[in-house]
Amino acid sequence: MTGMTPDAAGPTVINRYESPAAWRDVDAYFSALLVPEDDALVAARESGAATTMPNAEVAPNQGALLGLLTHLSGARRVLEFGTLAGYSTIWFARAVGPQGRVVTLELEEHNAQIARTNLRRAGVREWVDVQVGPAAESAQRLIDDGAEPFDLVFIDADKPSNPAYLAAALRLTTSGAVIVIDNVVRDGAVTDRDSDEPRVQGVRAVAQDIATNPELDATALQTVGIKGWDGVIIARRR
Ligand code: DHB
Ligand code: MG
Numbered sequence: 195m196t197g198m199t200p201d202a203a204g205p206t207v208i209n210r211y212e213s214p215a216a217w218r219d220v221d222a223y224f225s226a227l228l229v230p231e232d233d234a235l236v237a238a239r240e241s242g243a244a245t246t247m248p249n250a251e252v253a254p255n256q257g258a259l260l261g262l263l264t265h266l267s268g269a270r271r272v273l274e275f276g277t278l279a280g281y282s283t284i285w286f287a288r289a290v291g292p293q294g295r296v297v298t299l300e301l302e303e304h305n306a307q308i309a310r311t312n313l314r315r316a317g318v319r320e321w322v323d324v325q326v327g328p329a330a331e332s333a334q335r336l337i338d339d340g341a342e343p344f345d346l347v348f349i350d351a352d353k354p355s356n357p358a359y360l361a362a363a364l365r366l367t368t369s370g371a372v373i374v375i376d377n378v379v380r381d382g383a384v385t386d387r388d389s390d391e392p393r394v395q396g397v398r399a400v401a402q403d404i405a406t407n408p409e410l411d412a413t414a415l416q417t418v419g420i421k422g423w424d425g426v427i428i429a430r431r432r
Contacts, residue, residue: 276351
């Protein structure tokens, strides 16, 4: 993992831990004002430190965005690639409510156990299905089982697999579905066409796939804040 020391900051360093104070202050201001977290969300966010990918969970104001997108799109069924401690999972689960369903795919049993505890504490465990194993395999199982289509898909797992996850998402959704992809800016590294960083190539490849898919309307937004300089792609299936 790069960029964990303050003096390592630079345009090509993937650095989600060090943000300018002003970015952090603005996140803190709006999150405190607009994004109240209950104890369960705080515990889930803090337990991210105990996962195999410490502190990779979305920021509180980003979690709220995911919840709002879920509400705004009227989504009832959400599929998430990459659970970790289940912080974003809680936002989705609360947005769809007990009549909805969230299926979240996590590689590591260790992380899944942390997530299940957090989901239980948040009161959403009953309508969240945590599936452990390589997400591509779990998604293929959903396809093979003829899973009911999902209304919103959040792709936030290992970045080199982004194109495979998008392909799976397209087999698990129908018209009107929303697809959100996290971490598509990476301190600006996304514009480096010659990058030998597999995560950057995974983002560029999935962006290319979206660009050439006439069924997908999409945009990408840069974000700055406590997670550094990053961004999301938001797409909608026609
Ligand atoms: C990474 C993954 C994430 O989902 C994230 O939000 C930040 C970083 C990573 O793979 O480095
Ligand atoms: Mg992420």
